[in-house]
Amino acid sequence: MRSITIGESTFSCQPDETVLDTLLRENVKVSYGCRQGLCQACMMRSLDTPPPVSAQSGLKDTLQKQKYFLACVCHPEQDMTIALPNQQGSSVEAVVVKKQRLTPDIVHLVLEYQAPFEFFAGQFVNLKRTDGLIRSYSIANIPHHKNTLEFHIRRLPNGQFSSWVYDELELGAQLSVSEAQGSCHYLPGRAEQPLLLIGTGSGLAPLYGIIADALAQEHSGPIHLFHGSRDVNGLYMIDEMRELAGKFANVHYTSCLSGEESDSGHVRGRAHDVALSSIETLNGWRVFLCGHPEMVNQTKKMAFMKGASMADIYTDAFHVMQENK
Template sequence: MVQITFEGHPIDVAPGETLLQALIRARTEPSYSCLAGLCHSCLLQAQAGEIPPAAQSGLSPEQCEQQLLLACQCRPVEPLQLQRPKTLKRTDAVICGLQQLSTEITELRLATRAPLPYHAGQHIDLWLGPYLSRRYSLASVPGLDGDLVFHIQRVRGGQFSDWIHTQACEGSLIQLGTAQGACCYSPEQSTRPLLLIGSGSGLGPLHGLLRDALNQHHRGQISLLHLGKSPLHLYLQEEIRSLCDQHPNLSHHPLVGTSDDLAVPLQSVLTHWDSRRVNAFVCGSGELVKEAFSQLRAAGVPDHQIHTDSFDAY
């Protein structure tokens, strides 16, 4: 039995138990999604103690330097003092646009008084009042979009998404945390094949990453695979087709089905590429992220070239 301290509260971690399991058992309401170390939703910050190496597997050097760890992969062997990663500040924002993109997804546009630093594909905590906070990935691109853009998928019973879809209006106020996450395009990838895989509102950050790559003159082949539960859930189709017409190196593969239907179209794309050079970005449900990560790894794509953003709308 190892005792850790989480935000001042002592918690016992049983043998074989992960830190996340102990935090859930102690009813601390930790953030989590995929439980496989892929989505990084369960990131915590160590204030003291030795972090097990497995708890930082897949994190960037910068995240490791900040003493961040994945609670779902952490099995402490000695006492740790932990806290949630601290958002440095909050920024006031006003809703300047709301547009229905599909039956379940609304585009949210926010304006801030001063520019908020971010990269396409990162995520930000949105605050509605002092207590209700949810994390959403950006669909906008610095330098291309004047507003901060998010694609908000509605889920029954989700307080934040329900407010966006039924009560929010232009002029409503929201607060923003700082942009975080490493699911971003780098110009160093410009000659490599770029594979974008998403489901539902995961198309939001992928659309941002795609436009960011094209704006930086990506020369390698690009394939976008977007999975929807029905044709009604495949949105932004006309805009993406227009991008394909303008950029011969871009192909678009809209798919109807579940993550189980991903294997054939994914293999069809990878057949024409050297898997060892592929940079892949996967955004969407935890189920999709796990399935896509497994298939990409099996196809020979190196783990460090598979970038994931796992989330479930709420």
């Protein structure tokens, strides 16, 4: 008999029971639907042992890698410690080691952490201020020996957290960092696959991390990045991206401006329109979409209709926290 641990509680999974059966029998509140491994309503995550492969069928490869599984078809092969979808893991403390203005609206923030911390470039974390104010930001770098996390933080009008980062946060200050979340990141394998990455505004942050990851893992297929903004102040790291495209023959970078102004060196139009009209078919491509929720949802559908497989589309929509002031 296998045991299932959630937080402080441990339950015995009877022979023939699925993880979902056990949790329901023990009156643990969990959401579920079809009970046959299809609707994904009962998706949860193993914190220690890899779940049985059969319980991960149909999940996105990035979620499989992060040990997510479907409780309704999971017959545990070993004892498992699991987390429900809304359960946060432990957070780590980090210190501000760099803060640099990239444009009038975007700041490059670098935090250094001490405790072991696992993440994929492109995932996001919740940053928590000492008074408890929390905002989510995407990680723009790959894990390396320096134990740092990089973020591109855009100052929003009346944005409580972003304005504070911009105006007040000082080097040496401490922030609490949640565990890394999200399924929008690179996985090795299929190195020849063409990649399409489309981002608006600070959606460049996760895409920059994903490209760095792909290159570090020797992705050999073409990598097409389209970065868009309404005005030129929203475009940033232009020189770095051009340099990257110059250094790696398979990296292609297009900056797009959708607003009124025209500026030489940038393509006129919305990034996803420019991107999709430049590519005949997305059959066989891997697609990453980050930034404005409307852009992400619209482009996800367009990319799918243009031939990308649903399993090959990775998205991260930046929802802006509604503030009351």
